[in-house]
Structures are given as C-alpha cells and as structure tokens.
Amino acid sequence: MSWKKSEKLMDTIRHYASFPATGVSLRQMVQFGERPSTGTLFRASQFLAEELPIRLAHRVQELETLPDGLNDMPSVKKVADWYAQSFEEITTLPRPVLDKDVRERLLRPAKIPGKGTSWLSEATPNPSIEEGQYNSMNGTNNGWTKGRFPAARRYFAMVDDTGDWPPELQLYNQKFAKTLNRIKRRHDGVVTTMAQGILEYKRRRQRMQIDNNIQSFLDRFYMSRIGIRMLIGQHIALTDQSHYRDQSYVGIICTKTFVKDLAQEAIENARFVCEDHYGLFEAPKIQLVCDPGINFMYVPGHLSHMLFETLKNSLRAVVETHGQDKQDFPVTKVIVAEGKEDITIKISDEGGGIPRSAIPLVWTYMYTTVERTPNLDPDFDKSDFKAPMAGFGYGLPLSRLYARYFGGDLKLISMEGYGTDVYLHLNRLSSSAEPLQ
Numbered sequence: 001m002s003w004k005k006s007e008k009l010m011d012t013i014r015h016y017a018s019f020p021a022t023g024v025s026l027r028q029m030v031q032f033g034e035r036p037s038t039g040t041l042f043r044a045s046q047f048l049a050e051e052l053p054i055r056l057a058h059r060v061q062e063l064e065t066l067p068d069g070l071n072d073m074p075s076v077k078k079v080a081d082w083y084a085q086s087f088e089e090i091t092t093l094p095r096p097v098l099d100k101d102v103r104e105r106l107l108r109p110a111k112i113p114g115k116g117t118s119w120l121s122e123a124t125p126n127p128s129i130e131e132g133q134y135n136s137m138n139g140t141n142n143g144w145t146k147g148r149f150p151a152a153r154r155y156f157a158m159v160d161d162t163g164d165w166p167p168e169l170q171l172y173n174q175k176f177a178k179t180l181n182r183i184k185r186r187h188d189g190v191v192t193t194m195a196q197g198i199l200e201y202k203r204r205r206q207r208m209q210i211d212n213n214i215q216s217f218l219d220r221f222y223m224s225r226i227g228i229r230m231l232i233g234q235h236i237a238l239t240d241q242s243h244y245r246d247q248s249y250v251g252i253i254c255t256k257t258f259v260k261d262l263a264q265e266a267i268e269n270a271r272f273v274c275e276d277h278y279g280l281f282e283a284p285k286i287q288l289v290c291d292p293g294i295n296f297m298y299v300p301g302h303l304s305h306m307l308f309e310t311l312k313n314s315l316r317a318v319v320e321t322h323g324q325d326k327q328d329f330p331v332t333k334v335i336v337a338e339g340k341e342d343i344t345i346k347i348s349d350e351g352g353g354i355p356r357s358a359i360p361l362v363w364t365y366m367y368t369t370v371e372r373t374p375n376l377d378p379d380f381d382k383s384d385f386k387a388p389m390a391g392f393g394y395g396l397p398l399s400r401l402y403a404r405y406f407g408g409d410l411k412l413i414s415m416e417g418y419g420t421d422v423y424l425h426l427n428r429l430s431s432s433a434e435p436l437q
C-alpha cells in the first residue's frame with residue numbers, strides 16, 4: 001500500500017519545523033527513572049509526542065530542499081516520505097481526554113524523600129560541539145533555543161504518583177510505544193537508503209566526492225537520527241520493562257558499562273569478520289590494556305559500534321600493508337585510560353598510516369579506499385546498517401557522531417609509513433546536552 005503526503009500534512013510539518021528541538025542529556029534520561037510509573041511515562045509520552053514530530057519535521061524540510069537535485073534522487077525521496085509518514089502517525093494518534101484533576105496531578109512533580117522535588121538536573125553544553133554546529137535553523141530562532149533546557153526539565157519529569165491513574169493513561173502509553181516501535185522499524189534502513197541516494201547523486205552528476213554542503217547536511221542528518229533513535233529506543237524500553245531485569249540498566253542506558261568486557265567482545269567480532277573476509281586462519285592479534293574495573297554510564301550499543309568500526313579499520317590496514325600470506329602480523333594495541341572527565345580509548349595499529357592529504361577525506365561520507373563499493377541491495381533496507389569488512393566509507397564519520405552525541409570525540413593521528421592512532425574520548429560526566437537539531 002503506497003502512502004502519499006497531503007498538502008495539509010506538509011502545512012503541519014512546516015509549522016512544527018518552526019520550533020527548535022529540545023535536548024536531553026544522558027544523565028537526565030537516567031534520572032527520569034528506572035521504573036517510571038504510568039503517570040511519569042505518560043508525561044514522557046506527551047513530551048515525545050511533541051518533540052519527535054519537531055525533529056522529524058526539520059528533517060523532512062531539509063530533505064526536500066537539498067541542493068543540486070539531491071532532493072530528487074529516488075532514495076532520498078523515499079527517506080523523506082518515511083519521515084513524513086512517521087510524523088503523521090505520531091501527530092494523529094488520538095490523545096485521551098483527561099479531567100482537570102488528572103491534568104493538574106500530571107503537572108505536579110514527585111517528591112522524593114530526602115531529596116525534595118524531583119526536577120531533573122540541567123543539561124550542560126556539549127564540549128565537543130560548537131554552538132549550532134549540527135543545527136539546521138541557522139540561528140533564526142534564538143528566542144526559543146534559549147529556553148531549551150528548562151523546557152526539557154519541565155516535560156521530562158517525574159510526576160506525583162501517589163494513588164492510581166485512570167486506565168486511559170496506561171492504554172495511551174501502550175499505543176504510543178507501539179507506534180514508536182513501528183516507526184523505529186520503518187527507519188531501520190535509513191542509513192543504507194540515504195547512502196544509496198548519495199550514490200545515485202554521484203552517478204547522475206559524475207562526482208567523485210561530495211561537497212562541504214552535502215557533507216554537513218549528512219552530519220546533521222545522521223546526528224539527528226542518533227538522537228531520535230535514542231529517544232525512541234529509550235522510551236520503548238522503559239514502557240516494556242520486561243527486557244531489562246538487569247539492575248544496571250535504565251532503558252537502553254547501562255549505568256555500569258564495563259569497558260573491558262565490551263572492548264574484548266568488539267575485538268573478537270572484528271577479528272572474526274577479518275578472518276572471514278580475507279580467508280585467514282588467524283586474524284592479526286589485538287592486545288587490550290584495560291583495568292577490568294573501569295565502568296561508566298553509557299549506551300553499550302553505541303560503544304560497541306564505535307570500537308568495532310575502528311578495530312576493523314586497523315585490522316584491514318594491518319593485513320593489507322603486510323600482505324595476506326604473512327604468518328605474523330604486528331599487534332594492534334587498545335589502551336583504555338580513565339580520567340575524571342573522559343574515558344579515553346586509544347587504538348594503535350601498524351597498518352602503514354594514512355597520507356596527510358587524505359586525512360580530511362576519511363571524515364567524509366562515501367570516502368573509502370575499497371576499490372568497488374559493495375552494491376547496495378534494495379532488500380538490504382530491512383536491516384540496520386551492518387557494514388561488511390569495509391567499503392561504504394561510513395565507519396569513521398558515523399562513529400565520530402556517536403562519540404560526539406554524548407559529549408565525546410573521535411580523533412585520528414597517523415604516521416604515514418608506519419601506522420595510525422585513533423583516540424576515542426568518551427565523556428563520563430554524562431550531563432552534556434544532545435547536539436540539537
């Protein structure tokens with residue numbers, strides 16, 4: 001069944017796109033509660049029922065006005081339609097009619113014994129982001145943007161939960177989570193489909209590389225996607241509390257993410273993919289130096305992704321520099337350091353490094369030294385972006401966005417002729433705001 005957007009829907013999208021997004025920090029998401037009650041979840045649903053359409057609307061508008069005909073590429077149109085359809089589904093979901101008492105109670109913050117009223121802590125500016133770096137609004141909405149942190153505190157808050165809530169609230173929460181689930185699945189293939197759109201554009205225009213405009217659009221677009229999926233994933237997990245019996249989880253956030261365990265797993269996965277890809281009996285070795293006690297609050301899925309992508313790059317460089325038939329490869333070292341502000345992971349390989357002139361290129365989407373970009377099968381849409389050994393040129397730029405999303409960063413220093421050091425900084429204060437879209 002094909003879906004078409006109406007003019008009326010586009011008007012509503014334009015209206016929502018005139019409001020700025022409200023950033024939420026990792027700490028705020030966790031303070032919001034391990035097992036939120038029906039009333040608290042309802043408040044969060046209400047917040048998201050406004051916040052997600054605002055974020056989706058910005059993306060639809062931007063996708064539709066991309067320069068140089070990029071907006072006309074079939075895959076780009078497909079992605080824009082997914083965003084518009086999801087916008088429609090959230091904004092048309094009927095909300096329960098509540099009587100005055102319930103409405104007032106929903107606005108009363110919970111009192112936590114010994115702690116007073118449970119307003120969330122303020123988000124602090126994200127240290128890795130210059131103001132407006134990932135913002136598509138070009139500072140036209142300053143009046144609104146200034147108020148963004150108090151807004152997050154107002155909406156994303158625990159409510160007074162003494163006594164029962166009317167059944168409509170619970171019903172709405174369930175319906176809302178179901179809608180979010182459907183949306184999340186619809187958007188699974190966004191990264192691959194957008195990559196396909198860029199390929200279509202590069203072929204049509206006979207371009208080798210994308211220009212700065214498109215590069216910064218993609219940065220904004222994928223950063224926004226990380227944020228949207230984080231909010232959606234967190235809300236679904238909090239509504240369906242059966243998944244996370246583990247005490248250290250709040251939704252998809254793990255308050256005790258043990259770096260050594262995750263790094264070990266990423267090393268095994270990257271070596272496995274490397275052995276498989278090059279037909280090696282044994283992939284180059286990776287040495288891990290990490291105090292087993294190091295842990296912090298993070299989203300384990302994000303950390304695994306970044307480690308896996310950077311380790312794969314190192315293994316590929318080592319194998320290709322020293323030759324596949326070599327018996328003994330130089331060992332890649334992964335060193336984890338714990339500071340007050342950051343946990344830093346350094347990945348040092350002896351894979352020959354990268355020429356200085358190519359360093360800016362490694363951060364651009366679709367830059368890869370793989371000769372033939374693997375064909376993007378349209379059926380691939382269904383799954384999330386799972387890269388093979390290499391080939392799309394998305395590994396580094398996307399990993400850097402994941403790092404920056406929670407106030408960290410990813411840096412790369414190379415010694416051409418010897419090897420590369422990648423520094424993955426992870427901000428452990430967890431109070432920094434999302435880069436706003």
Ligand SMILES: Nc1ncnc2c1ncn2[C@@H]1O[C@H](COP(=O)(O)OP(=O)(O)OP(=O)(O)O)[C@@H](O)[C@H]1O
Pocket residue numbers: 309313314317349351352353354362367368369370387388389390391392393394395396397419420
């Ligand atoms: N550790 C490294 N040593 C040498 N070259 C590297 C290293 N890491 C990255 N590169 C270079 O940077 C390019 C881009 O890396 P990136 O991870 O973004 O994409 P990719 O590995 O080619 O593809 P994929 O999207 O599948 O990860 C690589 O093709 C490679 O040439």
